[in-house]
Amino acid sequence: MPDFIAEWLNQNEIFTAMTIMEYWDGMVTTLHLVFLSLVIGLLVAVPLAILRTVRNPFVSGPVWLYTYLFRGTPLLIQLYIIYYGLAQIEGIQETFWWEIFREPFYPALLAFTLNTAAYTTEIIRGAIVSTPNGEIEAAKAYGMNWFMRMRRIVLPSAARRAVQAYSNEVIFMLHASAIASVVTIVDLTGAARNIYSRFYAPFDAFIFVALCYMALTFILVFAFRKLENHLLKHQRPVNG
Amino acid sequence: MKKMIFAASCALALIAGGAQAQERDLRIAFDVPYEPFEYKDENGELTGFEVELAEAMCEEMNANCEFVIQAWDGMIPGLLARKFDLIMSSMSITPERAERVLFSEPYYNTPGGWFGPESFNTDVTDMDAMKGKTVGVQRGTTMDTYVTENMGGVVTIKRYTTADDMVLDLEGQRLDVVFVDYPVGEQTVLSKEGFKEVGEPVKLGEGVGVAMRQRDTELAEEVNAALRTLKEDGTYDTIMQKYFAYDIKM
Numbered sequence: 001m002p003d004f005i006a007e008w009l010n011q012n013e014i015f016t017a018m019t020i021m022e023y024w025d026g027m028v029t030t031l032h033l034v035f036l037s038l039v040i041g042l043l044v045a046v047p048l049a050i051l052r053t054v055r056n057p058f059v060s061g062p063v064w065l066y067t068y069l070f071r072g073t074p075l076l077i078q079l080y081i082i083y084y085g086l087a088q089i090e091g092i093q094e095t096f097w098w099e100i101f102r103e104p105f106y107p108a109l110l111a112f113t114l115n116t117a118a119y120t121t122e123i124i125r126g127a128i129v130s131t132p133n134g135e136i137e138a139a140k141a142y143g144m145n146w147f148m149r150m151r152r153i154v155l156p157s158a159a160r161r162a163v164q165a166y167s168n169e170v171i172f173m174l175h176a177s178a179i180a181s182v183v184t185i186v187d188l189t190g191a192a193r194n195i196y197s198r199f200y201a202p203f204d205a206f207i208f209v210a211l212c213y214m215a216l217t218f219i220l221v222f223a224f225r226k227l228e229n230h231l232l233k234h235q236r237p238v239n240g
Numbered sequence: 241m242k243k244m245i246f247a248a249s250c251a252l253a254l255i256a257g258g259a260q261a262q263e264r265d266l267r268i269a270f271d272v273p274y275e276p277f278e279y280k281d282e283n284g285e286l287t288g289f290e291v292e293l294a295e296a297m298c299e300e301m302n303a304n305c306e307f308v309i310q311a312w313d314g315m316i317p318g319l320l321a322r323k324f325d326l327i328m329s330s331m332s333i334t335p336e337r338a339e340r341v342l343f344s345e346p347y348y349n350t351p352g353g354w355f356g357p358e359s360f361n362t363d364v365t366d367m368d369a370m371k372g373k374t375v376g377v378q379r380g381t382t383m384d385t386y387v388t389e390n391m392g393g394v395v396t397i398k399r400y401t402t403a404d405d406m407v408l409d410l411e412g413q414r415l416d417v418v419f420v421d422y423p424v425g426e427q428t429v430l431s432k433e434g435f436k437e438v439g440e441p442v443k444l445g446e447g448v449g450v451a452m453r454q455r456d457t458e459l460a461e462e463v464n465a466a467l468r469t470l471k472e473d474g475t476y477d478t479i480m481q482k483y484f485a486y487d488i489k490m
Contacts, residue, residue: 087411193379
């Protein structure tokens with residue numbers, strides 16, 4: 001370790017082993033929350049996106065309304081409504097639901113999942129709708145039924161078109177998760193807020209946490225670039 | 241020109257300072273309203289615990305006092321700019337402030353209070369009984385520090401930015417008990433049905449002091465002497481009992 005870093009680490013009062021552990025625990029909570037909401041959100045979004053492309057308005061209408069509501073309101077408000085709203089329901093404290101929603105983690109997970117699922121639904125829908133007609137006509141000519149067309153032709157090509165937009169959604173979700181700290185979850189931002197208020201050192205506490213988010217974002221960007229390279233291999237020039 | 245203004249203001253400051261030493265004209269700043277410490281009554285008269293204490297203090301010091309109303313943000317700058325000489329507006333003594341102003345000895349300290357639902361019957365000082373309970377505090381307050389240091393491994397601590405959010409979670413039964421600045425708890429928790437005080441108030445922090453300019457060390461000595469007399473001769477207690485049902489004396 002370079003001398004000046006070692007010296008700085010010895011001199012500073014804020015970044016002791018204890019506070020570094022608090023940041024670490026916060027990072028684990030953030031990743032836990034973001035990972036789960038993204039995975040569940042994606043699993044929900046694929047069928048919803050397919051329903052959203054169906055011509056029958058009684059099928060696509062409710063999905064449209066859902067994405068409209070969740071994309072039309074701030075995530076912070078959604079979190080407030082779910083976290084504080086649920087606690088106001090008469091008698092909920094006596095039901096088994098309260099075991100789940102008493103802790104701030106699950107209301108936050110629910111809000112984040114519903115939010116990211118709404119955005120992801122629209123991303124995938126866009127990709128499905130823009131499938132070239134020729135591909136679908138060719139599939140029909142081969143005698144594929146709707147289900148097989150979806151599985152073999154539409155969804156794989158839609159996934160390739162959606163991956164770039166989806167990588168943005170993942171990064172936005174990581175950053176949006178910072179608001180979990182307003183409902184007492186000690187995520188990365190929550191840890192930074194606690195440390196800030198203990199030492200009255202806003203710059204140190206928040207610049208450090210900003211660097212943590214940047215490092216996480218960098219890893220995500222790198223991973224998605226690998227994924228894109230893999231999925232879009234066929235578009236690269238030969239010998240390129 | 242700038243130099244002349246500077247020289248003139250220095251001279252003025254000297255004259256003002258000299259006059260103050262002889263006739264003891266003191267200007268005291270309050271930020272109103274902050275009930276019950278300083279506020280205006282129905283007739284528009286300035287009153288409250290700190291206002292009455294200031295009046296008694298001025299009498300004790302044989303000073304001719306003028307009360308100035310100043311918004312909180314401009315308190316310390318106004319003091320340093322000589323718009324007034326003393327701040328008696330519930331300013332807690334902190335190391336950060338002590339670098340810019342001179343504090344008297346503390347003259348009051350509101351305790352932290354334990355508040356919870358009627359059904360809460362645990363002794364908050366009994367660490368075995370408190371094990372696993374969820375305690376709400378306001379982030380960065382002296383109450384937060386106290387719970388973190390004394391009950392850190394025992395209870396689950398939830399930290400809130402505002403007292404309102406914390407009380408919502410107490411009502412929603414996400415918190416078993418909250419530990420807040422007593423007057424705040426009195427206003428926000430006790431005013432609701434089904435809640436009560438669940439433990440003895442705890443005195444925390446260094447308390448509230450009179451703030452003066454760093455150079456006014458002689459004035460600070462006189463203030464300290466006057467406050468000490470008031471605390472001893474019972475005047476302080478009489479005023480305190482008028483406004484508070486609990487002890488805030490320091």
